[in-house]
Amino acid sequence: MAPEPPAINPESKHWASYPRFLLRAVSAATDGSFLFYAWMTALTAVFLVGVNAWAHQVTGGMVNTNMSDHVSWGLYIANFTFMVGVAAGGVMMVIPAYLYKDKRMQDVVIIGELLAIAAVAACMLFVMADLGRPDRFWHMLPGIGRFNFPMSMLTWDVLVLNGYLLINLHVVGYLLYTRFLGKEPNPRWYKPFVMLSIVWAISIHTVTAFLYCGLGGRPFWNSALLAPRFLASAFVSGPAFIILTMLVLQRFAGMPKPDKPIGTLVKIVRVTILVNLLMVVSELFTEFYAGGAHTASARYLFLGHGEANALVPWIWTAVVLNIVAAITFLKPGLTERKGLLVLACVFAFTGAWIEKGMGLIIPGFIPSTLHEYVEYLPSHLEWRVSAGVIAFGLLVYSAALKVAIPIFRGTMRDRPPTEPDKATTVN
């Protein structure tokens, strides 16, 4: 990392240096190697495909999706739920860094915060994509529309997600800006917000779980264990993704070997993935041992119902992925074996994605509340829109990392406006 920066010129004025910071950030985010350009162009292309698909959905109606009056939420809300978990899990970096004052983690904590920002942005787009009338989005704005707070859990979710976004933007922005100025960040201006973001991370996922488990008419969701389960799997998917990010950055962006933080994250995932499995097993035990009409969804999900068994391959894939990942994470010295680590992280991430996405949202609707078995698999359009949203999230994440890493490594520093721009950034 960068050496301790000398004190900045005290005459430096924020009104002048902050726009410089933004300008340099934009410049850094759009500058890079061929590989970087290729990656960003590909993401942009996918994003545009998604935008186009969404435009068709808005114009032609959601009949272009495979959702129905029976399964009224689909891939979008499934992805939304999962991405909230990723956002919450991103902050898992923060707990060891600040609660346990782990110095090595503090250097990479920014990655987690940026992941949180990108994931929340993707969440919001998924919600937008799911709206039948996005043109009436303003009806949900407090003060302007009619915000059904506190009755509707969805309004809570809007508040906590936006709050989470703001908190993380503030922490990240503040840390980056002070580093950019070459100053040591003042803990007064970020520590309280970091602590708040930890609590808030738990709240966003709890509230998202409450969206579902508060519905008495959907026995599959109506379980007190849903929120803890969400948190446990969030603390699998978030750290798993951060580990992957760090490995990619090490490989392509010349980041130093991040063994220490990765070791900490592996320790976290090792526990959370088992906790998550334990909770899933507890849920399944109560469902299958007791039996009865309330367990119809679980039976449909795992065993199918006659001809209707579209989700069976999905959930068993998730089961296998989760178990393999759980076992792999138990392996000592996993941090050293990069190939295996990547595999374990990909498995854990994908397993959580299925389990909490398609494996949780869809069976809540099957059988329907009149106990009709109407199946759902996403349409091509839904896949396109979802890919576009994910691409957007990755775009935000990549651009933000592109700015953050050189600042944190000290290769991007503020200079008086008179001097020519001499710094370059990684890549």
Next chain:
Amino acid sequence: MTDAAPTPPSPPAATGVSRRRMVKALGATLGAAAFGTAISPLFRGSELNADELMQRHYKELSAADKQTVLRRLEAEAKEASGRDVTIKDAQPRPKTKFVYAINLSVCNGNGNCVEACHKENNHDRDSNQSYIRVLEMPKGTMDMEKGNTTYTGAVPQKDKFYMPVQCQQCDEPPCVDVCPVQATWKEKDGIVVVDYNWCIGCRYCMAACPYHARRFNWEKPNVPAAEVNPNQGYLSNRVRPQGVVEKCHFCLHRTREGKLPACLEACPTGARVFGNILDPKSNIRWILENKRVYVLKEELGTKPSFFYFFDK
């Protein structure tokens, strides 16, 4: 002021910078153009108009606003179908709470109510949409999983009974609680309504409803002009916009004028009973006082205003 950064690598050549700038500018232009192309379907054949976009919530409309809105909707309906329709805004009557009951000993599953609802409420023709679903259930169980809505052939079958389900107009409606924008609410006469011009189409209410009572307009409903029921209500059977949720409203454009709901009139077996439960002499009151009635999914605490009973 000193440069705090470690020795920077040599600055890129001037030509490199300008080429890079050009590439960036080109990329940005191409990106913007591609984005414009990508969203262009939004502006093709869009029916959005500013009045509709800016329309306030039903409860915030003054009497004059309402008239403006109703006339605008009538004009739009005329433009769309060529038919003259009247869109009224019937208000709840004082001392009225509507309650419905169905005699399952008598209902034979003929489905005339389903069709009457379809026609009365200007439902989409392609999907045979209706607010009512009739379950054919084996005698000897109340487990809806054993039910079937796609039965055909002669009814009633000896070993079956038939249970029509529609909005139960709950006194504790979960759908109303979850709506993030208050686009659905319970009126004074007990009817749960939707402001089709306020709903954002998030479909949370559909997830919350335990009775499969809500329907979504996955596309613009298709109702041939000749078949449009011109007697319409703002909160009831006017042809719905695309992308919003709708539900049974006890035919409020009829019932608030004292008439019976369309599904009841269509019932050839007389299984349906409707009335004002606050009137001690009403039919519905007599049923509740003298028949052993039950409600669907009572354990959920939704307190339906919709009852079922058997004669024998």
Next chain:
Amino acid sequence: MEAIANVSRVWRRSLLGFALAVVLPLVTGCGDAEPPSPAARPTPLAAKLPVHTRAVPGVPHILVDAGGQATKLACSTCHSMKQAVPTQRGGSGLRLFHQGLEVAHGNLTCLSCHNPDDYDALRLADGRRVPFERVMDLCAQCHGPQARDYAHGAHGGMSGYWDRTRGTQVRNQCTHCHAPHAPAYPTMRPTFKPRDRFLPVRSESHDD
């Protein structure tokens, strides 16, 4: 409407025995907009606007082709000259106009309802004469629970207004839906089924 047509079909079937006949220009088939008949049964729900109970036909007649000319004959025309058969149950053995009459109404004899002293009317169990227009009084003797439910609007279809301070409620009588000789409600065929996307049809037609 379709259901009513259905019912009238049953009516017709049960009356096939009446040679040339369609008894009564079937009020059952139309009869939507007729004025309240004076014969309408007084109803206990009289407080507000009167309930309009759809009239049932009065004295049945038979159209006979008498030498190329349609002639209306009352029941009594023949029956006044014939001896009543008190033990006659069901339709078997009936001749002439009643040949093939489908009877499926408990263990009743013809004279349980028809009045041997005056075939242009019916009779109650205690022998009192009751005109055809008040057939509900006759039915109510055995079908008490139904009559009670009917009186409270819980049996028999209706149309018009639930709020009788604002409009007339139109009620059926027993024989609008139940054929008197075979009163079981006919089976029907649902013609309008949901056509939801992705909704699998769980069973084939029951009877085909």
